[in-house]
Amino acid sequence: MLRKASDTADLRAQLAPLAELATDAIGKARDAGAEQAELSLSVEAGLSVNVRKGEVDTLEYTRDRGLSLTVYLQGRKGSASTADLSADSIEKTLAHALAIASHTQADPAAGLADADRLATEFPDLDLWHPQPLDAEAAIAEATRCEAAALDYDPRISNTEGASSSLGQGISIYANSHGFVGREASTRTSLSASVIAGAEDAMQRDYYYDSARAAEDLRGAEEIGKEAARRTLARLNPKPIQTGEYPVIFSPDIARGFFAHLCSAASGGSLYRRASFLLDACGTQILPDWLQATEDPFLARGTGSCSFDAEGVATQRHALIENGVLKRYLLGSYSARKLGLETTGNAGGMHNLLVNSNAGDLQSLIAGVTRGLLVTEVMGQGVNLITGDYSRGASGLWIENGEIAHPVHEITIAGHLPTLYRSIEAIGNDTDTRGNVRVGSIMVGKMTVAAES
Numbered sequence: 355m356l357r358k359a360s361d362t363a364d365l366r367a368q369l370a371p372l373a374e375l376a377t378d379a380i381g382k383a384r385d386a387g388a389e390q391a392e393l394s395l396s397v398e399a400g401l402s403v404n405v406r407k408g409e410v411d412t413l414e415y416t417r418d419r420g421l422s423l424t425v426y427l428q429g430r431k432g433s434a435s436t437a438d439l440s441a442d443s444i445e446k447t448l449a450h451a452l453a454i455a456s457h458t459q460a461d462p463a464a465g466l467a468d469a470d471r472l473a474t475e476f477p478d479l480d481l482w483h484p485q486p487l488d489a490e491a492a493i494a495e496a497t498r499c500e501a502a503a504l505d506y507d508p509r510i511s512n513t514e515g516a517s518s519s520l521g522q523g524i525s526i527y528a529n530s531h532g533f534v535g536r537e538a539s540t541r542t543s544l545s546a547s548v549i550a551g552a553e554d555a556m557q558r559d560y561y562y563d564s565a566r567a568a569e570d571l572r573g574a575e576e577i578g579k580e581a582a583r584r585t586l587a588r589l590n591p592k593p594i595q596t597g598e599y600p601v602i603f604s605p606d607i608a609r610g611f612f613a614h615l616c617s618a619a620s621g622g623s624l625y626r627r628a629s630f631l632l633d634a635c636g637t638q639i640l641p642d643w644l645q646a647t648e649d650p651f652l653a654r655g656t657g658s659c660s661f662d663a664e665g666v667a668t669q670r671h672a673l674i675e676n677g678v679l680k681r682y683l684l685g686s687y688s689a690r691k692l693g694l695e696t697t698g699n700a701g702g703m704h705n706l707l708v709n710s711n712a713g714d715l716q717s718l719i720a721g722v723t724r725g726l727l728v729t730e731v732m733g734q735g736v737n738l739i740t741g742d743y744s745r746g747a748s749g750l751w752i753e754n755g756e757i758a759h760p761v762h763e764i765t766i767a768g769h770l771p772t773l774y775r776s777i778e779a780i781g782n783d784t785d786t787r788g789n790v791r792v793g794s795i796m797v798g799k800m801t802v803a804a805e806s
């Protein structure tokens with residue numbers, strides 16, 4: 355009988371003592387001469403199961419913890435970390451951080467976020483939905499998922515397995531302004547990957563879902579069947595001619611396509627002058643119907659939080675309004691380097707919600723005479739400095755508003771500023787599995803290069 359790791363269900367009970375530990379460590383840093391100090395501390399527990407052909411391939415329980423301490427001495431920064439939360443280990447970590455700070459170069463932009471920007475309200479964002487880390491239940495779910503994929507069609511010839519994972523974690527962020535922030539969240543996911551065809555005609559694909567709460571996860575059988583459907587759709591690819599065509603990005607690929615814009619609008623890219631969005635704030639970079647709003651208070655959201663990685667209060671406000679870039683994504687350091695104010699985005703984006711102006715994916719396909727639906731991209735061909743975009747891809751060819759056949763080993767290319775302005779439609783089939791929530795995106799024209 356496999357054990358049930360139910361001892362992790364009380365992780366939140368550790369928040370209070372860990373907050374005291376963090377406050378004490380900050381006090382010791384100040385006593386040791388640090389002008390400012392900040393500390394991040396986390397404890398996580400999880401279970402991961404991989405099943406292949408109905409047999410357990412791997413089974414792993416995890417329990418991790420870590421502490422990172424940063425001190426500032428006259429603009430010089432030193433950081434050190436440890437996985438040992440004993441008093442002796444924390445004292446040694448502090449000594450290492452102070453020693454590092456004594457050797458670093460002073461940076462006028464370094465230091466804590468301004469005290470008046472720190473969060474003072476901490477609403478319940480419904481992020482905590484713990485489950486017992488029950489290996490037998492996880493194995494059963496992964497097995498059902500894989501079986502549904504294998505039974506879907508006789509052309510499904512093999513499997514790379516199914517995976518089920520559960521995770522929960524708590525974290526503390528504290529600094530010498532007196533701020534102590536606490537967070538607790540859970541995560542669950544399920545996936546399947548299968549193979550269709552035989553010999554040289556084999557194709558592989560997968561599908562997954564993830565959520566804060568198990569009740570929001572798609573059913574095991576549904577995920578398995580979707581993995582099978584996606585794999586079968588890749589069989590019997592045919593060549594196409596190189597040219598310029600309308601291109602639709604499926605929702606999961608559209609997330610990444612829009613994330614490039616977020617990366618280009620981030621402070622690190624901007625103060626290094628490594629972004630095609632330099633000096634673009636206040637200018638129109640997308641169609642005038644397009645809106646994108648950051649909502650850190652979305653219940654059960656992947657990126658939901660009431661404060662960022664520096665303790666700065668998050669806000670619900672527009673990133674894109676009527677196609678215009680309204681602001682950048684800044685933490686305190688990048689904001690100071692740019693002569694601006696932090697936007698509460700230290701650590702990244704918090705749930706970007708992109709509006710739609712069209713129906714579902716099928717309705718977008720129906721409006722295309724000849725074009726491409728991209729279901730997979732490969733490679734690292736995105737240059738955020740110039741905006742040049744060139745990636746390997748595969749997908750489905752569209753003829754007269756219907757899927758005609760799969761296509762493989764092609765390249766899609768363009769210039770991101772032009773591509774973003776050329777977005778003609780965004781579907782209402784929003785992918786909610788990541789920090790960027792967007793539906794299928796149709797770009798009016800891209801270069802599609804077939805294999806020579």
